[in-house]
Amino acid sequence: MNRLPQQLNKAFFAATALFLVGCSNTKFVPQGDYLYTGASVNIISDSLSKSKKNELKKELEGSLTPKPNSTFLGLRPKLWVYNRVSEPKKESGFKYWLKYKVGEKPVYLSDVDIPFNLDLIENTGENRGYFNITASYDTLPKNKRVKIKYNVSPRTQYLINKVTFPADSTVLSKEINKTVAKTMLKVNEPFNLDVIKAERERIDATLKENGFYYFDPDNLIIQVDSTEVRHKVDLNVKIKNNTPELARKQFTIDKIYIFSDYNLRNTRNRRRLVRADVDTLLWKENSYIIDPKEKFRPQIYDRALYFKSGDLYNRSNHNLTLSRLINLGTFKFVKNQFVLSDSLANKFDAYYYLTPHEFKSLRLETLGKSNSASYVGGEVNFNWRHRNFLRGAELFTATLYTAIDFQVGGNRESNNIYRVGSKFSLTWPRIIAPFKFESSSAFVPRTRVELGYEFQNRTQLYTLHNFNASFGYLWKENALREHDLKLLEVTYISPEKITDKYRADMEDPNNPNARALQRVVEKQLIFGPVYNYTFTNTMLPKKHTFYYRGLLDLSANLTGLISGANAEEGDQKTILGVAYSQYIKTEHDFRYYLKLDETSQIASRFIGGVAYPYGNSVYMPFVKQFFVGGSNSIRAFRARTLGPGSYDPRTSASSFFHDQAGDIKLEANVEYRKKLVSFLNVAAFVDAGNVWLFNEEEGRPGGKFSSDFLSEIAVGGGLGLRFDFNILILRLDLSIPFRIPYYEKGERWSFNEIDFSSKQWRRDNLMLNIAIGYPF
Template structure:
């Protein structure tokens, strides 16, 4: 590590010695950037600072980029200018030509800044530019005299009259962006015109446009105030003043560019829309969830856009083109046309993947995906996936025990609700019904092999861009061991140091019940200072059946279903993520995970595939994956030959991370993690959840790098364990802070 740091310092010193100014042409100076100084003493310091920061972004051209104070791109430009060798030609792509001070047009920059100030209430502003030079470099300095800011005294809208357009515009007044007392701002005025137009589009003014609104400004008012008068341009056409309703709706589900006629004589009516589909490619009901406009409805842009989104999300269609036609000169009506271009109905795809898992396994997977879009002519997607994978654990406690998996997963997705429920809505999202089946064979070399069968039937529906609901009426999982090696059996039965977790892995598992999950996510909206992600899920297994049969394993009343002992439990999972922007390129990220599983009746512990795990690159990064818990159990002290992944019925975890951009695509992070898992009932000594759970939390901290190329994020985290849930050899839970105890995590994507 010391050698690497020394090498980096030597390279930095070498680059800094290679000055780029010695290559400048005679009479030229290197441009080093511009500054903006607000000279008006009547401007508040906060306003002056904001003006200076904003105007600085307008200065053109930008100076040569720096990295750690060095103009490396400029240095590369000069060093590779001849482009003689292969390496020079390659590096020349990253070079950047010099920016000279002679390229800076002071007058043009000043004019642009002055226009911006006038658009933001400083009508009397002036900007003067000058250059300040050194022997080989120079910078630009702009001095701003902003003058007084003009504020809004009064806003006037058209009076309500017999004219429906004047009345409609006045009806938008309560939501106006133009507030009395605010500073005049041209961008806000433009936004106000767009806002009014958007509202008018909801009330049927199909042909109206923002440009047909005029907002007059009277700046002759005393005390640096303005009056704003909102009105409709006299040149606005009669068509733009009319409220339009819908007449006929036509859907073309098999459209191509070769189609040049509307074929209205072949239209087949179905409920409120007409289908033009000579090839009978779909059943007419397929669009009942997508055509949201109805005959005689007043045109609404929201309903129009929601219909388009639903057509796109339906599944079978690659392109959707929409057209409205003004059809009745004597009364304002529109005919609506939807032209749909389908995907190829059947497709076959081969995927070769590299992957890492939460247990620090690294390996490869091959998937063969077959899809049949519009399988039953109702927009259904029928898919079958064949898969096989191999994984090797890197940095875990089970090196050498590789995992092989293969299986098949068929599924059907319907773009509607199938069943007794009638979920209606007019938003942009189509509810879906999904049926999924899965068979997986898991082979852990030298240890055991399992057969896993699972299936689910349920619904997915969004109520807003941020809210997703997932209701599975039935989830079934059946896992049964196929082969168990003598090595694994001996590890379970080792009388010197028993590990109950080993047997739990290969116990037959049969779960059967519903689940519901709710997700709220606004983290995709980059403009937010604070954003959150929340997901909660409730799962049940054999609750009613277990109660009816009187299952009580503690009383010796084990019950079976179809000859197999079933699992009975209730399980709650919650995850909350919070993100706070500190500035450009930096943020605070926090996460809290709480998982609670309550086995009862026919079970004393959750089935292995439903338990919680902790530790690893996406969890507590100072500890090996799945190596912690339950409670104060020290897995490393269980010398049964093979160490099982540690798990529990209850999980608490918290993560805190500071992220900041260092340069280019490289981001740095400082993090701290805490958490553990426990059993809900006595199952393993020291592993049961109790009132002293906080004293059993593991804690770590560390730092890392993220290489964020947008489409792919490569992450490296170096985590240092600080506190363990168990006491170590010296009787303490504290861990010395040194590199010998550190865990290096390499993963794809952010931890949360």
């Protein structure tokens, strides 16, 4: 009956505490000074539109210095830390770190150079065409704090009246005039200094594509004349009189020299090296390879060098050649030099100095891990790599690994998992195919063959042999788009031993999960093409960035069609006595990142997938189904224990947990990320989703996908810490379920069950995920 007064009291005390924290920063302000809390720009103009005013205001405010102390919820916690921590005696240690790394030095009015900001405002305005701009200021002090308001009168913005380009008959002027149609200087557009600079860069870039190797943007001047027409300017693009003669000439490639095994410490005369007949191989016309030890076959340069003798110099081909040589993965350093020809005018020789990596390497990796399914364990990997396996920059890798996972908790009997296996991969830096594959990308297209084997032992349950092989292609259109096409991927799974305990469960006629347990240990043969497409621009410094990965996985589609397989009617075909799987599977992973400011962002993800068995299969093979839960999925639920649909895993008669899988998957995640200090980030997140079956299974009632699927969505959320150590990110996520799909309909939201004081509730619902890297 006293809840409302109590809540009001709490709110009052919280507000009072916040007020006192805010006030505590001002008591450290020196006498006669003020804590600077920021500046605003007031645009005074009747002629500018609202959008123009806002655009100019935003730009001017962004240019002002210094920036005030950072705030969080209206407070300045970093400044508070700085003020509260006394001066450390040395420039190291925890106290120094707390004051100067976590804390933030105060910004006072005395730190603000107002005349400089006034000049900055006027210069910025003039650069945007406001040639008659004026600025003044007012200080707005209050309680030892001060804001500055800059009053700006931009007046009329000057527009471009006319643009002229060089009109003489030189080769350089003619090439510049060919670019006029693409000029960025448009009549009746506002004068903008940044656009003028960009126009010089554009002309320079075009000339570089047409042989003008020595040209520079500084060789151009764009003259401005504002005397002809009122509030308008004439622009005259002109080549400077002092432009060097070399910059005025077009150059072509004469000879090409490739040093395949160049040592950066080699100080011998390079030209003497080139002329030594014993070292030099004539590769093509006027193209030479210097590789005395014959470490590389010359064919690797066919797909890497985009220049040949006689070509007009072209910057794109220049950069493309360097990128391809680097992306071969065989060379540690790639240097390039163009040298003027001794005897021919307007020609130069191209030199490429390539320093290879060590071809062979052996690496040992160890990994410790823990997951929400009550497993902890470790993995050891031995990796051997050869970067030039067949003397053609081929990459060969061989991996031997062993891993163990112990179940250290949970409500069912433990069954530890032991794995041992090997992987072999050979990648060629070209497309090996009966057709010609052309690519102008900076990334070398590749052909890859992979072989693998794994032996898995789930103690007290079963052991499996897993063989896999694939052949396919990888290529990137550019830095944003990547394709991975496996023309054929083959997986064969065969059980070796099934324990009496597992067999009893899977053959128990009273166990509704018996059929699902049987499918886990059935022999499986899967073969067909798999295609992955990835787009990402998350590496770009943009406010909005995206990631997308699409998967199409087909198995035995043509084989099943030709053979007329129909498993539902009992006509299931086999290969070497093993029934092969026939299905279509597709999955789409879309992510969106919104950068709020320099220290925070919102990350979101949606995953949708469908796997449809048909023809020779009634059910999807277990290894190709979808799973949810765990550290990179719906974090409030243990890995692979959620779903399908509203199926309640607590009703399972098995004495052990088995993975819950589905044919349809929907998942969505939203996460707010905030950097606190240099290495520590915090996050708040919400995850939602589930998996479903296409066909109802007797042992998993409620698992079939239906029109009521939205009511079966699981929801969880929580808080996390991310320790960013540059070389790795250690992540701790603590989450709880908000909505449990296997509860009775109408009772699935579980907020009323939250009870942090209950030990049993904490044990059943608090999920701590420890992982490396971000979940998405």
